[in-house]
Amino acid sequence: xxxxxxxxxxxxxxxxxxxxxxxxxxxxxxxxxxxxxxxxxxxxxxxxxxxxxxxxxxxxxxxxxxxxxxxxxxxxxxxxxxxxxxxxxxxxxxxxxxxxxxxxxxxxxxxxxxxxxxxxxxxxxxxxxxxxxxxxxxxxxxxxxxxxxxxxxxxxxxxxxxxxxxx
Numbered sequence: 058x059x060x061x062x063x064x065x066x067x068x069x070x071x072x073x074x075x076x077x078x079x080x081x082x083x084x085x086x087x088x089x090x091x092x093x094x095x096x097x098x099x100x101x102x103x104x105x106x107x108x109x110x111x112x113x114x115x116x117x118x119x120x121x122x123x124x125x126x127x128x129x130x131x132x133x134x135x136x137x138x139x140x141x142x143x144x145x146x147x148x149x150x151x152x153x154x155x156x157x158x159x160x161x162x163x164x165x166x167x168x169x170x171x172x173x174x175x176x177x178x179x180x181x182x183x184x185x186x187x188x189x190x191x192x193x194x195x196x197x198x199x200x201x202x203x204x205x206x207x208x209x210x211x212x213x214x215x216x217x218x219x220x221x222x223x224x
Contacts, residue, residue, distance in 0.1 A: 069133050073098065074142030082129045089113045089124035092139060100140035100165040111193030114166035115139050119177075121170045121192065140165035147213065148172045151206035159197030167193050171207050179214055181207070 066081045073096055080095040092098045092115065101124050104112035108123040115124045116138035143149060148171045151157070158164045167190075174181060174189045181189075186207050190200055 067130070069130065071096070071129065071132055071137060072135065073137045074139060075136075080129065084128070084130060086129045087125055088115065088117075088122075088127040088129045088132050088137070091129040092124060092137075098139045098141050102162055102165065104162070109194070110163070111166040111170060112163050114169045114193065116169055116173055119173060121173045123192075138169070140169060143169070143172055146172055147210045148175060148206065151209045152203070155202050155206040155209060157198070157202040157206040159195070163193060163195045163197075167195065167203055171203070171210075174207060175210050175214065179211065179218075181211060 066083055068079055068081050071078050071080055071091070073092065078096050080091055082091055082095075089101055089103060092101055093103075101115050102112040103125060104110045106125050108126040111121075111123065113123050113125040114121050116122070117127070117132055117135050119136075119138075146168075149168055152164065152168055152171075157167070170189060170193055174186065178185055178189075183204070186204055190203060195203070
């Protein structure tokens with residue numbers, strides 16, 4: 058919701074991790090800068106600044122978005138999820154269990170992207186996983202551990218669904 062407009066700044070309300078935040082933005086402010094500087098959520102990182110690396114990935118209405126390319130004003134009336142909003146997710150735990158992290162700089166973006174992947178494609182095959190992982194870059198590790206983390210969550214979710222059907 059846009060609540061006021063001055064000549065240079067607009068006060069808007071952003072829904073982030075289920076909480077409404079009133080922020081003062083300029084028309085050119087990115088969602089990444091707004092989340093980090095005004096909301097205080099620093100999990101999304103600035104790296105390339107042009108949408109190639111995925112370190113700035115957040116979910117907007119459940120879809121991965123590069124927040125360095127998204128204007129904050131575009132996210133008004135949307136549901137934004139950052140890494141801080143999925144603290145206890147299965148995919149986060151799988152990243153730790155599968156050693157799918159190294160320096161950690163790219164990890165929040167990967168986790169959010171993979172979180173959306175397992176939610177949107179519960180039957181994802183190796184090709185689908187590789188396709189989704191192309192939107193994020195890691196310079197420290199191979200992608201095998203990340204794929205293993207995704208596959209472990211997909212497998213666990215299938216087992217849960219199977220067990221629920223047999224009850």
